[in-house]
Amino acid sequence: MTAHATDRALRGTNSRTSRLDAAIAATTFDRPTLVLDLDIVEENFRALERGLDGAMIHYAVKANPAPQVIERLASIGCRFDAASRGEIELCLSMGARPEHVSFGNTIKRPADIAFAYRAGLQLFAADAEEELEKIAENAPGASVYLRVIVEPSGADWPLTRKFGCAPARVSELLSCARALGLDPRGLSFHVGSQTRKAAMWTHTLDQVAAIWDTARADGHDLDLLNIGGGFPAFHGEEVDPLETYSRDVMAQVRARFGDVAVMAEPGRGMVADSGAIAAEILLVSRKGADDLHRWVYLDVGRFSGLAETEGEAIRYQFETAHDGEESGPCILAGPSCDSVDVLYEKRPVSLPLSLRAGDRVVIRNCGAYTSSYASVGFNGFPPLDVMVI
Amino acid sequence: MTAHATDRALRGTNSRTSRLDAAIAATTFDRPTLVLDLDIVEENFRALERGLDGAMIHYAVKANPAPQVIERLASIGCRFDAASRGEIELCLSMGARPEHVSFGNTIKRPADIAFAYRAGLQLFAADAEEELEKIAENAPGASVYLRVIVEPSGADWPLTRKFGCAPARVSELLSCARALGLDPRGLSFHVGSQTRKAAMWTHTLDQVAAIWDTARADGHDLDLLNIGGGFPAFHGEEVDPLETYSRDVMAQVRARFGDVAVMAEPGRGMVADSGAIAAEILLVSRKGADDLHRWVYLDVGRFSGLAETEGEAIRYQFETAHDGEESGPCILAGPSCDSVDVLYEKRPVSLPLSLRAGDRVVIRNCGAYTSSYASVGFNGFPPLDVMVI
Numbered sequence: 001m002t003a004h005a006t007d008r009a010l011r012g013t014n015s016r017t018s019r020l021d022a023a024i025a026a027t028t029f030d031r032p033t034l035v036l037d038l039d040i041v042e043e044n045f046r047a048l049e050r051g052l053d054g055a056m057i058h059y060a061v062k063a064n065p066a067p068q069v070i071e072r073l074a075s076i077g078c079r080f081d082a083a084s085r086g087e088i089e090l091c092l093s094m095g096a097r098p099e100h101v102s103f104g105n106t107i108k109r110p111a112d113i114a115f116a117y118r119a120g121l122q123l124f125a126a127d128a129e130e131e132l133e134k135i136a137e138n139a140p141g142a143s144v145y146l147r148v149i150v151e152p153s154g155a156d157w158p159l160t161r162k163f164g165c166a167p168a169r170v171s172e173l174l175s176c177a178r179a180l181g182l183d184p185r186g187l188s189f190h191v192g193s194q195t196r197k198a199a200m201w202t203h204t205l206d207q208v209a210a211i212w213d214t215a216r217a218d219g220h221d222l223d224l225l226n227i228g229g230g231f232p233a234f235h236g237e238e239v240d241p242l243e244t245y246s247r248d249v250m251a252q253v254r255a256r257f258g259d260v261a262v263m264a265e266p267g268r269g270m271v272a273d274s275g276a277i278a279a280e281i282l283l284v285s286r287k288g289a290d291d292l293h294r295w296v297y298l299d300v301g302r303f304s305g306l307a308e309t310e311g312e313a314i315r316y317q318f319e320t321a322h323d324g325e326e327s328g329p330c331i332l333a334g335p336s337c338d339s340v341d342v343l344y345e346k347r348p349v350s351l352p353l354s355l356r357a358g359d360r361v362v363i364r365n366c367g368a369y370t371s372s373y374a375s376v377g378f379n380g381f382p383p384l385d386v387m388v389i
Numbered sequence: 390m391t392a393h394a395t396d397r398a399l400r401g402t403n404s405r406t407s408r409l410d411a412a413i414a415a416t417t418f419d420r421p422t423l424v425l426d427l428d429i430v431e432e433n434f435r436a437l438e439r440g441l442d443g444a445m446i447h448y449a450v451k452a453n454p455a456p457q458v459i460e461r462l463a464s465i466g467c468r469f470d471a472a473s474r475g476e477i478e479l480c481l482s483m484g485a486r487p488e489h490v491s492f493g494n495t496i497k498r499p500a501d502i503a504f505a506y507r508a509g510l511q512l513f514a515a516d517a518e519e520e521l522e523k524i525a526e527n528a529p530g531a532s533v534y535l536r537v538i539v540e541p542s543g544a545d546w547p548l549t550r551k552f553g554c555a556p557a558r559v560s561e562l563l564s565c566a567r568a569l570g571l572d573p574r575g576l577s578f579h580v581g582s583q584t585r586k587a588a589m590w591t592h593t594l595d596q597v598a599a600i601w602d603t604a605r606a607d608g609h610d611l612d613l614l615n616i617g618g619g620f621p622a623f624h625g626e627e628v629d630p631l632e633t634y635s636r637d638v639m640a641q642v643r644a645r646f647g648d649v650a651v652m653a654e655p656g657r658g659m660v661a662d663s664g665a666i667a668a669e670i671l672l673v674s675r676k677g678a679d680d681l682h683r684w685v686y687l688d689v690g691r692f693s694g695l696a697e698t699e700g701e702a703i704r705y706q707f708e709t710a711h712d713g714e715e716s717g718p719c720i721l722a723g724p725s726c727d728s729v730d731v732l733y734e735k736r737p738v739s740l741p742l743s744l745r746a747g748d749r750v751v752i753r754n755c756g757a758y759t760s761s762y763a764s765v766g767f768n769g770f771p772p773l774d775v776m777v778i
Contacts, residue, residue: 062726062768083726086769105726105768107672107686110747128674130746149676162684162728166677193728282496285517287538288555295551297496303762310699310729337451337472337494339551339582340699357519358499373692374765376772379451379494380475383765 016040017276017364023389024278024362032279032300033385034371036064038072040274041367044242045078048231048266051246055262058102060229061087063267063368064275068388070094073270081265085112092119104188104226104265106131106147106163113138125188125226127165129176136180143183145226146173148211150189150204163190167211171218178220186224186260187212194268194314195230196239198248209256224261227253231269233365236315242269268368275367277305277384281359282335293348294330298361301334301341305366305384307373309343316343317364322352336379405429406665406753412778413667413751421668421689422774423760425453427461429663430756433631434467437620437655440635444651447491449618450476452656452757453664457777459483462659470654474501481508493577493654495520495536495552502527514577514615516554518565525569532572534615535562537600539578539593552579556600560607567609575613575649576601583657583703584619585628587637598645613650616642620658622754625704631658657757664756666694666773670748671724682737683719687750690723690730694755694773696762698732705732706753711741725768 020037027033048057058081059073065087070080071094079100082088091101098120103113106127113124117139124139126132127147135142149164165173170187177184191204208225215222227249232239240248253262283297300306308314318332329348334341343349374383409426416424437446447470448462454476459469460483468489471477480490487509492502495516502513506528513528515521516536524531538553554562559576566573580593597614604611616638621628629637642651672686689695697703707721718737723730763772 060726065766065769082769084724084769086766086771088769090769105724107722107724109671109688127676128672130672130674134672134746161676162722162731163726164676165674166680169677282498283517283519283523285519285554287516287550287553288558291555299498307764333496333551335473335494335496337449337552342551357523372765372767375696376761376763376765377454377475378761380454380471380473380477380479382475 019389020276023387024276027278027387029278029280029385031382031385032277032304033387034275034277034305034366036066036069036271036275036367036386036388038068038274038388041069041072041271042076044270044274045073045076047241047243048246048264048270051243052250052262052264053247055227055250055264058104058263058265059270060104060265060267061091062372064271064370065090065372066386066388067094069271070096079263085109085115088116088119088121098122102263108134110134110138117142123185126173126177127163129173132173132177132180132182136182141181141183143185144177145186145188145224146170146177146184147188148208150191150207152192167207167214170211170215171220174215174218174220184220184222186222186226187215188226188228190228191230193230194232194235196232196237198240198245198252201230201249201252205252205256212257222260224263225253225257226263226265229265229267229269231266233268233272233368234317235365236317271367273365273367275365275370277363277366277370279361279363281355281357281361283357284355292329294328295333296330296351296355297333297335298343299335300363300384301336301343303334303336303338303341303375303378304381305370305374306334306343308369312344312346315347316366318349318351319362319364320352320355320359322354322359325352325354327352335381338379405662408778409665412776413665416667416776418667418669418774420771420774421666421693422776423664423666423694423755425455425458425660425664425756425775425777427457427663427777430458430461430660431465433659433663434462434465436630436632437635437653437659440632441639441651441653442636444616444639444653447493447652447654448659449493449654449656450480451761453660453759454479454761455775455777456483458660459485468652474498474504477505477508477510487511491652497523499523499527506531512574515562515566516552518562521562521566521569521571525571530570530572532574533566534575534577534613535559535566535573536577537597539580539596541581556596556603559600559604560609563604563609573609573611575611575615576604577615577617579617580619582619583621583624585621585626587629587634587641590619590638590641594641594645601646611649613652614642614646615652615654618654618656618658620655622657622661622757623706624754625706660756662754662756664754664759666752666755666759668750668752670744670746670750672746673744681718683717684722685719685740685744686722686724687732688724689752689773690725690732692723692725692727692730692764692767693770694759694763695723695732697758701733701735704736705755707738707740708751708753709741709744709748711743711748714741714743716741724770727768
C-alpha cells in the first residue's frame with residue numbers, strides 16, 4: 001500500500017464509497033451538490049440496530065431531512081425524532097407511523113403540539129414547567145421525558161446549557177408533569193455532538209444514572225431512557241466503527257440502568273458518511289508576495305452547506321485529483337462576499353500546490369448538517385443541491 | 390418625556406417607523422416575519438444621494454435581495470452591486486440597467502463572468518492574478534477595480550483578510566490587468582461592516598490614498614474609487630444620521646482623492662432600519678432554582694434570520710408590549726434543536742419579567758442580512774417570511 005493509498009484508507013475512502021465515487025465521477029455539476037448513497041444509510045441503520053440491541057432508534061431528522069432518506073429509513077423500521085411540525089409532516093408523508101415519531105424539541109409552539117397530538121404522536125420532550133403546561137393543554141395525557149443538563153463530555157462539539165433542566169429540578173418537574181395529567185416516563189440527555197469514542201460516555205452516563213436513581217427514590221416510576229445522539233462521523237480523528245461503538249455504549253447503559261426501555265437519536269452517525277459534496281475551486285491566490293499560505297476559494301461555504309465549520313469545529317476531509325502531489329497549507333474560504341465565510345484559517349488545510357480554479361474537490365462525510373443548514377440563497381447563490389443515488 | 394419614551398426614542402422607534410408599527414400591530418403572523426417599509430428604503434437612498442454628493446450609489450444586493458426592494462431602488466435611479474449571477478439576474482429582472490450593475494465579488498465562476506458580460510455589465514472586481522485572467526478571458530476589455538486590504542478600523546464587525554490584495558501588489562496587478570487587455574480603472578476597499586462614525590474612516594482613507602498615490606506614481610491612470618460599504622444601522626450604540634455620516638465620509642474622500650469618480654456600496658445603511666421582525670416567545674424558563682438568568686426562547690434564531698448574532702456581534706433591539714415594567718437579564722435563544730442557536734448569552738439582554746410564551750417581540754432594524762441569511766429549513770422551520778409594505 002502506498003503512502004497515498006494508506007492516507008485514502010484512513011480518510012474513509014474505500015469500497016464502501018465506490019458507488020458515491022462512481023456517481024460523482026460520472027456527473028457534471030452546475031453547482032455544489034451533496035451526493036447521498038441510501039445504501040450506506042441503510043447499512044448504518046443495521047449497524048446501529050445490531051449494536052444498540054433492542055433500543056428504539058429514532059433518526060434525528062434535522063441531520064438530513066432529504067425525503068428519500070426518510071422514506072428509506074421508514075421502510076426498514078426506523079423511528080424518527082422530529083424538531084418541528086415541518087419535520088413531523090415530512091416523516092408522516094414518507095410513511096412513518098405516528099407512534100414511531102417523537103417530538104424531541106423542548107421548545108415547541110402550542111399549535112404544533114396540538115397538531116402532533118392530533119396526528120397520533122405520543123412522546124414529547126420537555127425541560128421546563130411552562131413547556132409541560134403547553135403539552136398538558138395541547139396533548140392531554142401524553143407521554144413525556146425530561147431533558148437533563150449534564151456536564152460537558154470530551155465531544156468535539158460540546159453542547160451549551162440551552163437544553164435541559166438542572167438535575168436538582170428533575171423530581172419537581174416529574175411531579176409537575178404528573179399533576180398536569182401527563183405520563184412522565186423517563187429522562188433524556190445529550191452526550192455532545194461528535195463524541196468520538198464510546199469511552200467518552202462513561203462520565204455522562206454516571207451522572208444520568210445518579211439523577212435517575214434519585215428520581216426513582218423520590219417515587220417516580222421511570223421506565224424510558226433516551227440516550228440522545230452523539231454518534232460520530234470520521235472528520236480526521238479516529239472514531240470507533242458504528243456497530244462496535246453502539247455496542248460499547250449500550251453495554252454501559254445496561255450496566256447502569258438494567259432492563260429499561262432505551263431510545264437513541266442518532267443523526268450524524270446515521271447519515272454523515274453516506275454523503276459527499278462535489279465542489280469546485282473558484283480561485284487560488286496569495287494576498288502578498290511574502291504570504292506563507294495560499295487562499296483557496298471553493299464554490300461551497302459556510303452559508304451554502306458547510307455551517308459546521310464555524311469555529312473550525314468540524315474538520316472536513318478534502319480529496320482532489322492531485323492528491324499525492326506536493327502539497328502545502330491553505331486557508332480555505334467560501335464563495336460569498338461575506339468576510340466570515342472562511343472555513344479553515346487558524347488551522348490551515350494541506351492541499352496540492354497544483355490546484356487551480358476549475359478543479360473538482362470532493363468533501364467526504366458531509367451527509368449530516370449540510371444541506372439543511374444552507375441559506376435560502378445568501379449572496380444569490382442557491383442552496384446546496386442534493387442528488388440521491 | 391418619560392424614561393420609557395426616551396428609551397424608545399433612543400432605540401429608533403419614532404414617527405419614521407409608524408407605518409411599520411401599524412402594519413405589525415394589524416397582522417397576525419403564523420411564523421416569524423420580516424416586515425419591510427419601502428418608503429424608508431427610498432428615504433435612505435435620498436439621504437445617501439444628498440450626502441454622497443455625486444457618487445454613484447450601488448446598493449449591495451446581498452443585504453436584502455427582496456425583489457420589491459430592488460424594484461423600488463431601480464425605479465429611483467439606484468445602481469447595484471451584485472455578488473453572483475443570481476443577484477445580477479434579479480437586478481436586471483427588476484428593471485436595473487446592466488451598465489448600472491457591478492459584479493463586486495472577487496471570487497467569480499468563469500461562466501458567471503461570461504453571463505454578466507453578455508448581459509451588458511461593464512465593471513468587475515478582482516484581487517488576484519487568476520481572477521484577472523478569468524475576467525480577461527470571459528469579459529474581454531472590461532473595466533476592473535482592484536480590492537485592497539486595509540488595516541482593521543474600529544468597525545463593530547471588522548473584516549478578515551478574505552478579500553483584497555496586499556498594498557505592495559497593487560501596481561503589479563494593475564499592470565497585469567492592462568497586459569490582459571482589461572481597463573484597470575481604480576481601487577476598492579472596505580472600511581468594515583457597521584462602522585458607526587464617519588470619523589472611523591480617517592485611518593482607512595489615509596491608507597488607501599497612499600496606495601492610490603503610489604499606483605499613480607507608477608504610471609497607472611486611476612480614475613475610480615470604490616469606497617465600499619460600512620454605512621451603519623442603529624444596534625444599541627449611537628450612530629450618525631445617514632446624510633450627515635455620508636457627507637462627512639465624502640468630505641474626507643474629496644480631501645484625499647480630489648475630483649475622481651466615486652462609487653459606494655451601501656447595504657446595511659440602505660435597508661437595515663426599513664425592516665422589523667415580528668417574532669414570538671416560545672418558552673421562558675430557569676434551568677435551576679438558583680439560576681440568575683431566565684432563558685427566553687424566540688421563534689426566530691440564528692438559522693432563521695438572526696445569523697449576525699454570531700459571536701454576539703450585532704446586538705438587536707427588542708420591543709414588547711410589557712416594556713417599561715420591571716425587567717431582568719435573559720439569555721436569548723432560537724427555536725431549533727441546535728445548541729449553537731443561542732443569540733445572546735455572554736452579554737444577556739434585559740427584558741420584562743412578565744414575558745410569557747405567546748407574547749410578541751418586535752426586533753428593530755432587521756432589514757439587512759436577515760432573510761437572505763436564513764437556512765432553507767433547518768430543523769424543519771421554514772425560512773424567515775418577508776412582508777413588504
